[in-house]
Amino acid sequence: MKRVTAIDITRGLVMVIMALDHVRDLLHTPALTQNPTDLATTTPAIFMTRWITHLCAPTFVFLSGTSAYLSLRKQSATGTDSASGRRFLLKRGLVLILLELTVVNFAFWFDIHFQSLMLQVIYAIGGGLVVLSLLAKLPVKWVGIIGVAIVFGHNILQAVPPFTEPVPKLLWALFFRTDFLPISPHFALLAAYPLIPWLGIMLVGFAFGQLMERPMEQRKPFVLRIGFGALLLFVLLxxxxxxxDPAPWSVQKTELFTFFSFINVTKYPPSLLYTLLMLGLMLVFLSAIDGKENALTRIFTVYGKVPMFYYIIHWYLVHLSMIGMSLLQGYSLADLPSGPLNFGRPEHAGISLVGVYAVWLGLVILLYPLCKWYGKYKAAHTEIGWLRYV
Structure with a gap:
């Protein structure tokens, strides 16, 4: 089965965009105190810098499901039994969760004591693959139906009152609702990506894989119609x-900010309207670039073929950039704060939004040759089993 380049291009684009948000988080001067989507305090430039990166997580999760389907189909076409393919999904999911708890979380905090644990998109993808390894036994149609039911129905759980007991609160955060849990004075857990809402997106992406098996000239208009359909449904709802969405839109001080209110949908956890808007935009883009090949799409493909490698390396580079920025601004290593959920940035350190864009562009350019090398190395050494996981 031929690799679907449009998936790599789309994934590569959102990976480039993703790095912008993480540079802004760690280096932008107001990032420690300002919510970039708070319409009472934000600016148009800051709002859009944050909002555009909302495309990233649902695209990763959705296309992880699509890639899982295509991987299973490829193995089936080469004579590999389906049980073996599902076991690989299970192992890959467990490896991703392990990487999230260790390598990725260290990249977040640079804290050898691991006083902080943040469960983000890699946890959601890893946990989703574990569940998918079981659900993949079902007909693809039923996997898709389960995914759609979760995407459209999980907002009902907003009516469930918050738990106060530690164990139910922890379980609810891991599976259903974003929550911060200060376990002790020296350890905190932020369950930013509860499993079930993101699982729904992955399962829909898995079912979408059937469409991507079709010839390009057949799938391209169908994907476009699905994308526009999702956007129209978003506008209506x-x-x-x-x-x-738990945050209704309202008329603001200007027409522009009213528009911002309309598109300011909830990511934590991903609401139905957030999912419709972001996946709708992603599908329109995927359809537009399907079958296209030029210098830009080839660049995005380099990033999109090695998503886990890019994700890990980019976090370390962003964090090192933050430390370098602090040292250049006159702070010493001793001035870098530590503690639960602390990136280690001094309170008054930071750069402008223009500076954020400059650092982001520099890091993306630096990552290109690294990703290109790793992609070639991975393709040339298929006998090295662990490369399949990174």
Missing amino acids: RYLNLYG
Whole structure:
């Protein structure tokens, strides 16, 4: 089965965008105190810098499901039994969770004592693959139906009151609702990506894989219609302000900020309207670039073929950039704060938004040859089993 280049291009694009958000988080001067999507305090430039990166996580998770389907189909076409393919999904999911708890979390905090644990998109993808390894036994149609039911129905759980007991609160955070849990004065857990809402997106992506098996000229218009359909449904439901997002839109001080309110949907956890808007935009883009080949798409493909490698390396580079910025601004290593959920940036250190974009562009350019080398190395050494996991 021929590799679907449009998936790599789309994934590569959102990986480039993703790095912008993480540079902003760690280096932008107001990032320690300002919510970039708070319409009372943000600016258009800061809002859009944050908002555009909302495309990243649902695209990763959705296309992880699609890639899982295509991987299983490829193995089936080469005579590998389906049980072996599902076992690989299980092992890959467990490896991703392990990487999230160790290598990735160290990249977040640079704390050898691991006083902080943040469960983000790698946890959601890893946990989703574990569940998918079981659900993949079902007909693809039923996997998709389960995914759609989760995506459209999980906002009902907003009505469940917060738990106060530690164990139920922890379980609810791991599976259903984003929550911060200060376990002790020296350890805190942020469950940013609860498993079930993101699982719904992955399962829909898995079912979408059937469409991507079709010839390009057949799937391209169909994907475009699905994308526009999702966007139209978003506009309708968002306008009604009745269901699909815990934060309703409202008229603001200017027409531009009213528009921002309309598109300011909830990511933690991903609401129905967030999912419709972001996946709708992603599908329109995927359809537009399907079958296209030029210098830009080839660049994005380099990043998109090695997503886990890029993700890990880019976090270390972003964090090192933050430390370098602090040292250049006159702080010493002793001035870098530590503690639960502390990136280690001095309170008054930081750069402008223009500086953020400059650092982001520099890091993306630096990552290109690294990703190109690793992609070639991985393709040339298929006998090295662990390369399949990174």
